[in-house]
Amino acid sequence: MKALGKHLLAEYYGCDRAAIDDVRLVEQSMLEAARRSGATVIGSSFHVFEPYGVSGVVVISESHLAIHTWPEHNFAAVDIFTCGDDVDPMAAHRHLAEVFKTSHATVETVLRGLLNVARKERRC
Amino acid sequence: MKALGKHLLAEYYGCDRAAIDDVRLVEQSMLEAARRSGATVIGSSFHVFEPYGVSGVVVISESHLAIHTWPEHNFAAVDIFTCGDDVDPMAAHRHLAEVFKTSHATVETVLRGLLNVARKERRC
Numbered sequence: 001m002k003a004l005g006k007h008l009l010a011e012y013y014g015c016d017r018a019a020i021d022d023v024r025l026v027e028q029s030m031l032e033a034a035r036r037s038g039a040t041v042i043g044s045s046f047h048v049f050e051p052y053g054v055s056g057v058v059v060i061s062e063s064h065l066a067i068h069t070w071p072e073h074n075f076a077a078v079d080i081f082t083c084g085d086d087v088d089p090m091a092a093h094r095h096l097a098e099v100f101k102t103s104h105a106t107v108e109t110v111l112r113g114l115l116n117v118a119r120k121e122r123r124c
Numbered sequence: 125m126k127a128l129g130k131h132l133l134a135e136y137y138g139c140d141r142a143a144i145d146d147v148r149l150v151e152q153s154m155l156e157a158a159r160r161s162g163a164t165v166i167g168s169s170f171h172v173f174e175p176y177g178v179s180g181v182v183v184i185s186e187s188h189l190a191i192h193t194w195p196e197h198n199f200a201a202v203d204i205f206t207c208g209d210d211v212d213p214m215a216a217h218r219h220l221a222e223v224f225k226t227s228h229a230t231v232e233t234v235l236r237g238l239l240n241v242a243r244k245e246r247r248c
Contacts, residue, residue, distance in 0.1 A: 004194055004197070004199070004201070005192065005201060007133070007201075009131070009234060009236070011236065011237065042171050043169040043171060044169065045167040045168065045169045045181065045183050047166050047167060047183055049185075055183055055187065055188065056183070057169065057181040057183055057188055057190065059169050059171055059179055059180070059181055061173075063179065063192050064179065064181055064190050064192070066181070066188050066190065066203075066205070068129065068187050068188070068205070068207070068236075070128055070237065073128070073237070073239055073241060075128070075237050075239060077128070077129060077131075077205075077236045077237055079190075079203070079205075081190070081192070081201075081203075083192070108234070110133060110232070112133070112135065112192075112201045113135065113194065113197070113199055113201055115197055115199060117197060
């Protein structure tokens with residue numbers, strides 16, 4: 001039995017406040033993280049909140065990346081959901097944790113779509 | 125200690141194949157699900173894959189919803205990530221499971237951003 005997707009739920013603590021409150025930096029970092037994982041970017045949507053905070057998603061051919069930041073708590077919640085064997089979601093995580101100067105992080109991996117499907121029958 | 129966000133990871137099995145392969149229906153359903161949860165929609169990005177499958181995200185003021193569908197397996201993976209006490213992510217889940225004629229589903233709730241923050245200090 002194989003999973004269709006691998007989903008990393010990452011909690012970034014002790015982030016650089018200015019970095020995770022800079023929507024341009026956050027978007028560029030998320031796009032670069034997607035590329036470093038080997039994914040193909042097909043769309044993105046980022047938004048800034050008042051008085052602070054950024055939310056954004058990157059849709060990739062292999063699923064998506066998402067981020068929500070709470071600069072006032074130096075905290076960001078990151079999702080890296082990928083499918084297929086050619087993408088390395090941990091590479092995306094490493095890039096983001098570095099850019100945001102994360103002091104400590106937790107990463108939980110959840111397998112999505114555990115189905116009794118032969119590898120050859122999986123398109124992703 | 126309170127969580128900044130509540131994240132539902134839902135696995136939908138036995139979905140109606142045509143429904144989860146119809147990008148317009150999927151997008152409309154996701155937007156309606158966001159509204160039914162009480163969330164405020166601020167952006168969305170949906171894409172169709174060849175030969176089949178849909179991916180999409182809805183950014184809401186309270187975080188995001190995401191979906192990836194595998195019509196060939198009658199399967200969809202859904203994420204409903206909300207913050208604040210005024211949004212009901214289960215209402216979004218109920219709507220989507222009904223629209224896609226899901227025969228069975230699993231829903232895992234993950235608390236995101238467990239911080240020692242007083243309620244009055246939380247903006248969402």
